Amino acid sequence: MENEPDLAAVLRRLRRLEDMEAARNHLHRYAATLDAPTPEAVAALFTEDGVLRTRLGEFAGREAIAGFYRDRLGADPSEKRHFIVSPSTTWAGPGVVEIASYFLFTARGDGSVIGWGTYADRLRVEGEAALFTDKTIEIHMGTDLAKGWARS
Structure with missing residues (x-):
């Protein structure tokens, strides 16, 4: 049966698929x-040496990432909901997955806020566990409903 793939090739393909699914679930x-x-x-979702990039700078290591979120969360205590859509997953090597995706967010507090942007992520997968090694957040729009997104 020469058209059948060998077992080792099937197992490698299965490992790639499992890595990609673990990374996607991490999103x-x-x-x-x-x-x-x-x-x-939030910082615990990154490797110890993980890197977060935003328009506010680059934050390397869990402590710096926690500091970034501490500053951002303290500045904006509103109730938010996040939605990740259209993830494009690429297996980059054993235990390494890259995902490009869009995100949407809504918030309510002093006013209602909407926004969206993109994530570019690199994750390390070990077994069924995944962690970010690199995350880039690009916000394309963030506005309140009074202003509206069309005029912002």
Whole structure:
């Protein structure tokens, strides 16, 4: 049966698929964590030497990442909901997955806020566990409903 793939090739393909699914599931853990965040809980989603990039700078290591979220959460105590959509997942090597995705967020507090942007993520997968090694957040729009997104 020469058209059948060998078992080793099938097992490698299965490992790649499992890595990609673990990484994709980690995006949902990130969104759920941001819905009721603590700086430490968000930072724990990164490797010890993970890097977060935003328009406000680059934050390397869990302590710096926790500091970023501590500053951001303290400045904006509103209740938020995050939605990650259209993830494009690429297996980059054994235990390494890259995901490009869009995100949406809503918030309520002093006013209602909406926004969206993109994430560019690199994750390390060990077994069924994934952690961010690198995350870039690009916010394309963030506005309140009074201003509206069309005029912002």
